[in-house]
Amino acid sequence: MPPSTPYTVADVMTTQVVAVTPSTGFKDIAAAMKRWKVTALPVVEGEGRVVGVVSEADLLPKEEFHEHGPGMIERMRRLGDTAKAGSTRAENLMTTPAVTIHPDATLPRAARLMADRHIKRLPVVDADGALKGIVSRSDLLKVFLRSDEELTAEIRRSVVTHLFPLSHGAVRVTVLHGVATLTGQVKDRTLIPVAERLTRSVEGIVDVDCRLVAAEEGTGH
Incomplete structure (x- = not known):
């Protein structure tokens, strides 16, 4: 038998989570990221069910195309980015479906998922998909402290x-x-x-x- 129960996501996750709704506007999303010093926010609806994640990467196309719009060929190459550049609400900016993890997942599993998907933060959800917390790369290192x-x-x-x-x-x-x-x-x-x-x-x-x-x-x- 193992010497101790392995640490799970629930042991290290942050339970005070800043989230937005599908109708949250671009400026409010950007302001929330700046205020709370985060690079991504879960998008929730109803009883807190996570429907997507909006990140700095999702907001960048709008900033990039703010001063000068892309040419026709560039628009055809980057349909996803140009669509986001014209969006003002989280439901159009967010990445969906969200990559999430359950509270009872082990830390190595969470780390592997982050590495595979090239993301820094994972919304933690229950069996119904409701938001319970956020786990970040830095949270996974807590056990080594x-x-x-x-x-x-x-x-x-x-x-x-x-x-x-x-x-x-x-x-x-x-x-x-x-x-x-x-x-x-x-x-x-x-x-x-x-x-x-x-x-x-x-x-x-x-x-x-x-x-x-x-x-x-x-x-x-």
């Missing part, structure tokens, strides 16, 4: 004491800058690689130096 002391305590509690109930007192755990070191003697040699693997799976650990030895090796018997 856990203190060395917190990580040490979790490894000792969830890994060492669990695997070595009789000899856990002979195992020393230290964590420095996210790197865990296990030293000492244990009774069962076969559990040493298990201890290393479980320690490596603790959220926030970046590397493991496992120096555990079996008791007979340590005593020379």
Whole structure:
């Protein structure tokens, strides 16, 4: 069994979310992005159901074509952008369907989705598609900001004491800058690689130096 329950999106997401509706105008969208220092906003309707996302990239065509309109050939090449350039409401500017994720998704899954879709923020929705929060790339890094002391305590509690109930007192755990070191003697040699693997799976650990030895090796018997 794993040493601890893996962190999920719900553990790190921001629950205070700024959103707009399909009828929100261009200037209000731009003002909200500037005020809240975000690069994308979920678009919601009804009971908070996410129907799209409007980002800086969606607003840029309007700014780009503000001073001089594109020529006919350019318009044909960029029909999507020129349509957005003439739009004033979120429902015409937004990207839909929105790429979303559920609160119980693991952090690696969220990171992989962001990387695959080349996006920095994901609306978090429930089973009905209602907005529950926002998770960003920086949120995914929160687990790596856990203190060395917190990580040490979790490894000792969830890994060492669990695997070595009789000899856990002979195992020393230290964590420095996210790197865990296990030293000492244990009774069962076969559990040493298990201890290393479980320690490596603790959220926030970046590397493991496992120096555990079996008791007979340590005593020379």
